[in-house]
Amino acid sequence: MRFPFALTAKIAAHIVKQKLTRTTKFALVLQLEPLHTCNLTCTGCGRIREYSTSLKDMMPLEDCLEAAVECDAPMVSICGGEPLIYPKIEELVAGLRQQKRIVYICTNGMFMRKKMRDYLAGIYSPALEPKLETLLDQKLISTKDAETIRKGKSDNRPTIGPSKWMYWNVHIDGLEYTHDLIVEREGVFKECVEAIKMAKILGYQVATNTTVYKEAEVKEIEQMFEFFSSLEVDAHTISPGYEYDAAKKDMVKRLGKQPEDFFLTRKMTREKFKDMEKWADRFTIIGTRVYQEFLAGKRELTCTAWAIPTRNVRGWKAPCYLMTDGHYPRYQEMLEKVDWEKYGVVDGVARDPRCENCMVHCGYDPSGALSTNLSDTWKNMAYNFSAKPKPYYAGKSVNAFNGFSIGKGHLAEAKAAINSPAGSCGSGDSSEKEKLLAQIEKKSQS
Ligand code: SF4
Numbered sequence: 435m436r437f438p439f440a441l442t443a444k445i446a447a448h449i450v451k452q453k454l455t456r457t458t459k460f461a462l463v464l465q466l467e468p469l470h471t472c473n474l475t476c477t478g479c480g481r482i483r484e485y486s487t488s489l490k491d492m493m494p495l496e497d498c499l500e501a502a503v504e505c506d507a508p509m510v511s512i513c514g515g516e517p518l519i520y521p522k523i524e525e526l527v528a529g530l531r532q533q534k535r536i537v538y539i540c541t542n543g544m545f546m547r548k549k550m551r552d553y554l555a556g557i558y559s560p561a562l563e564p565k566l567e568t569l570l571d572q573k574l575i576s577t578k579d580a581e582t583i584r585k586g587k588s589d590n591r592p593t594i595g596p597s598k599w600m601y602w603n604v605h606i607d608g609l610e611y612t613h614d615l616i617v618e619r620e621g622v623f624k625e626c627v628e629a630i631k632m633a634k635i636l637g638y639q640v641a642t643n644t645t646v647y648k649e650a651e652v653k654e655i656e657q658m659f660e661f662f663s664s665l666e667v668d669a670h671t672i673s674p675g676y677e678y679d680a681a682k683k684d685m686v687k688r689l690g691k692q693p694e695d696f697f698l699t700r701k702m703t704r705e706k707f708k709d710m711e712k713w714a715d716r717f718t719i720i721g722t723r724v725y726q727e728f729l730a731g732k733r734e735l736t737c738t739a740w741a742i743p744t745r746n747v748r749g750w751k752a753p754c755y756l757m758t759d760g761h762y763p764r765y766q767e768m769l770e771k772v773d774w775e776k777y778g779v780v781d782g783v784a785r786d787p788r789c790e791n792c793m794v795h796c797g798y799d800p801s802g803a804l805s806t807n808l809s810d811t812w813k814n815m816a817y818n819f820s821a822k823p824k825p826y827y828a829g830k831s832v833n834a835f836n837g838f839s840i841g842k843g844h845l846a847e848a849k850a851a852i853n854s855p856a857g858s859c860g861s862g863d864s865s866e867k868e869k870l871l872a873q874i875e876k877k878s879q880s
């Protein structure tokens with residue numbers, strides 16, 4: 435089976451229950467944002483920009499757990515900001531697991547290895563030594579890390595351990611050069627790969643989470659899947675980038691980029707995703723066949739944003755993960771008060787101009803899953819119940835480390851200029867750095 439039976443059955447049972455009780459609007463996946471703080475500043479991230487005035491705020495643990503109970507989504511995607519910065523992330527994951535929910539931790543990967551070391555310290559016994567040896571051999575932990583693990587944990591807090599109900603969902607937007615460029619920091623891709631390797635050795639389930647922007651070439655997306663499939667990653671999510679207002683403004687002001695140079699229009703999305711079904715046949719891509727056809731431009735769908743609601747420090751965000759017309763204190767209140775007919779694109783016509791280029795999974799993937807059309811239901815079932823694609827081990831030969839690791843990162847030119855004597859960027863004066871980076875990025879676009 436393409437996805438673990440228990441998980442598929444849980445989601446299917448939830449949909450059937452809603453149909454039997456004639457509930458028309460309900461949650462399938464809760465996007466839980468306990469905080470908006472992040473250690474990165476990715477280009478195109480609407481979160482850290484839209485919520486820039488409340489970056490220090492956090493949802494209390496009880497509110498996070500209550501939100502899951504309130505909307506009763508079988509799956510919770512913990513995002514942010516960077517959720518591994520949330521001080522009670524371990525308790526949150528444990529609490530959601532107690533509620534018997536499927537948990538995805540959407541992370542940029544930078545703190546994953548630390549959390550896995552904590553887990554190892556929590557379960558340490560001499561029987562773990564062969565595992566530590568493997569991690570040491572592959573340089574995924576240092577000798578000092580191993581010593582710390584051997585000392586065990588000094589507190590009684592839970593840790594995040596492997597479970598068939600939990601996935602690390604690692605943000606990867608391309609191969610090394612592209613990914614590091616988009617996250618605006620060199621070395622991030624390399625760290626993500628190391629974290630994924632460590633997670634697989636320890637028995638975690640790992641997914642990758644990709645947003646496709648204009649700069650990602652179709653060939654590169656395919657190579658990215660091939661490479662991560664060779665690492666035996668369990669699943670992939672992929673969605674076209676959406677032009678957040680806040681991200682657009684930031685792009686113009688800070689990077690000197692025009693939004694149309696970065697975000698995809700509907701037409702461009704269909705072009706980039708034309709091979710979506712082929713990718714889904716080769717790789718374990720999460721989502722419905724119907725949504726894949728939609729991305730490939732073979733059909734229209736209507737937005738069902740209420741099925742993947744977002745709860746954050748300000749409340750239930752309406753109408754969707756991307757657009758904010760208000761926050762509501764309760765999920766049910768949001769369902770009742772929002773005029774859902776105002777949003778989405780129907781038969782190619784945007785009901786709201788801001789929806790015009792949106793084809794993101796959190797608006798349209800549930801539309802595919804909730805179809806009442808028998809042929810669509812059959813298509814989705816056939817996709818989910820078909821055999822899981824085998825890892826593509828030939829993907830190890832993909833030239834994934836094509837940037838920072840070989841000294842050709844997107845900052846290479848800037849670093850050389852900043853470190854050079856007067857005449858280029860001016861005697862190491864880093865105040866020119868942003869301007870220089872913007873110029874370099876512009877050049878790489880042309
Ligand atoms: S890692 Fe995620 S939350 Fe952080 S800046 Fe990047 S996209 Fe935004």
Ligand code: SF4
Binds near residue numbers: 739797
């Ligand atoms: S189409 Fe739906 S998910 Fe997309 S921006 Fe509009 S309301 Fe949000």
